[in-house]
Amino acid sequence: MSAAEKAQAAQSTRNGWLLSTPALVILTLFAVGPLMIVVVYSFLAPGQYGNIEWAFSLDGWRGILWTKDIFDDTYGLADANVTIFWRSIKLSVLTTLLTFAVGFPTAWFIATRPAKSRALWLFLITIPFWTNLLIRTYAINEVIRNEGLLNTVLIKLGLISEPLRIIYTDTAVFIGMAYVYLPLMVLPLFAAIDRFDMRLLEAAYDLYASRWQVLRRVILPIVKPGIIAGSILVFVPSLGAYVTPRVLGGGKQMMIGNFIDLQFGQGRNWPLGAALSLTLLIIVTVALLIYVKYANRDTAHGH
Amino acid sequence: MATKSFSVAKLPGFTATAVIVFVTLYLPILTLVAYSFNASQSVAIWGGFSWDWYVKAWNNDAVKDATVRSLLIAVCAALISTAVATMAALGTTRRKAFKGQTFIYVMINQPLMVPEIVTAVSLLILFGMIKQATGIQGIGYVIFAHAAFCIPFAYLPIRARLEGMDMTLETAAADLYASPWQTFRHVTLPILLPGVIAGAMLAFVISLDDVVITEFVKSGGQDTLPTYMLGQMRRQLTPEINAISSMLLALTIVLLTAFFLLTRKND
């Protein structure tokens, strides 16, 4: 490279940084920086009326799964916390599975529409995606609560005499999350299927594959990046869900998000809240790293 | 009997599942809208058609207050995030890959990767410290919190537009005696504009919809429409909530339709 070329490249890099600086400043101050403070807070002692005291303590981190016995100061597993973690993970996995089971046929359906109507079907999936999460949660509440649409219809039909008690249960949270996060599964699946070369199906059928074999041996392996993307996009917000369990779980069926909220409210244990937040962040990061690894491996194979 | 033609793209049960999914997606929303016109006090029993709840919501000072605040925050957050995202998009596309570019991508997309509740908690702590130290209150905290998480949403459509833009257009402008600034002003910016508007609209919708971060960051008396509704849901439910939701829904659909027309027309 000549000196002039070098100078040109250096100036291009400098401009790249200069133009990105305002965004980086805002993100450092209001997104990345505050996370550092959370790290610090997780190693401090709780203040009596909330907030913290400036004293080093590991109680926040210990408090994630263990509880101190008030009589003999020994640590035992905190059953309530374990239940909340278990519920969060269980409901998130179930939500991911259900949204995939119904989302895949839906994405396939959209992708195989004629070009003109495809845009409309896609738009129909996108409207709920951009609609306020709270409104959608409230809408599902309208359907499943005791006097809601579902129970009213079932009683009118004479199928049940007592309303089904769904609201304020794990099932309600599960249904709610599957409902609100479904578009997040369908959109990346659609993107993957849309790129899928339908002539491969003709080739597979020509080579004696059955419908099931075509699905399992041809379609699913090729659209795998979309499946992974959709699963991550559903799993991550499910795990950190706050609004849906709060509205549909009625404050009793807590998930990690609500548990964190509790520590900054009535629980008055900010260090524990900070440690829980970081735990959630770590789980999500691990999930994302696994995703990146799989996605890269797939592209390396030339998909 | 006529033989059914064999369609390769058809898989058994898929169409039926898709139809059920679309019905399930829209049924609750339509129910919600339907009940906003319910004359009865209860959200459960249909008491005939009425505009009452819209009138009531319209005359509710708390709702009016929250709406104005929501719009103010969303407009400010959209303007700030779109401005910085446009610059960042110009800085990170269409030049030779440079050291630190990945870092910038990660930073910009960070709000998409961190669970909202974690960001909310971290901002609660940070703003608590600042408020205690300086005594400064105000809506600015919420605006900047929103501006930060709106950046990736504004950035993506702008970047997509830039990447889809023919780079030779700028080369051609330089060839025709345009200085770098003239090139930006007369060529890059006019062509980029639909992307910028699309980005601003996404940022606006995202800010308008936010519940979790606002709930943690707001001070007393700083309710936005979503946090006001969240508060109401703990109390007795009346179709007034349905009326507010329906209006917000209508606004979202209008913005989305505009967004789609904007990004499609220029493909």
Next chain:
Amino acid sequence: MALRLHNMIKIKRERVTLSQQNAVEARNAVKAFGQGDNAVRALNDVSIEIRKGEFFTLLGPSGCGKTTLLRLIAGFEMPTSGTILLEGADITYLPPNQRPVNTVFQSYALFPHLTVAQNIGFGLQMQGRPKAEVKATVDRMLALVKLEAMASRKTSQLSGGQQQRVALARALAPSPKVLLLDEPLSALDLKLRREMQGELKRLQTETGITFIFVTHDQEEALTMSDRIGVMSAGKLQQVGTPREIYTRPHNRFVASFIGETNFLPATSDGSTLTLPGGYQIEAPAGTKAGQVTVTVRPEQVKLSPTPEAGTLPATVRGVVYMGTDMNYQLHLADGTEIEACVVSDVTGEAALAAGQTVGVRFTPGAAQVLED
């Protein structure tokens, strides 16, 4: 009108000093992409002189470096080393917006948000010329490319050929010293391309502006150019008039890239060339003694129905009817392949049949000895 334009540009063709006579000159231009071991030399030590007012064509296959050389002249790239001169002045590091050189892009690069007239006036506007002047020039350019009726259209509403004309008018409007054309006709269909070839030649003659035209199409290069520079693998292989390039190729690449040809091994004693089978022809002046490669165009290969004395005996292997011509594939006794091209007769029947033994002669002076 052509005369007016001629005056406006005030191209003076009087003889001046040699360096000023060159519109563009590249000296030892090198352009490397990538770094270290991965570096690829797109341009490997190219020196070239392009004269004022000529239609000069850079011809070569894709990846030969012709577009890179054009971009160095336009200022879109800087050379890794070497110098670019415009009318004797060093412009190597001058930014493109300060060079009185304009480009017609392969993709046309018309501004989609501007009308035809705004596109054409863009360069003048950027130079800050008065509005009246811009308007007058735009009108003149619209007339020049016969697009007066399209002035207020958006460029996306035009056909490919019309877009091409707008691109030309836009690049000519600021009266550049040199016009660079980067494969401008490659997107057009054959008929339109022929038409535009004539149009380009007309514009060049009318304006007197130096045209540097990049193409991979040898026919285009031969029909339009005053001179051609043949490029391959980042190097300039030969510069000359179309006639020189076709009839006196310097090396194997130039001979085979432009037109069809035969290559034959030969032994030279300095004055006579001996080909396989003992056929002897006079060697062109300056031929060295030893083993050489000779090239002969198929149309310069003459056939007689029987191998007479003083001809090279060959067997007809195949005959291909090509309309105007009849193409014979022949084998010499030692297996060397050779092609002959004969104008078809009125019946279109082949005079010679496959399997037949014939006599081969070359038109005197047609055989060229290659450098390598």
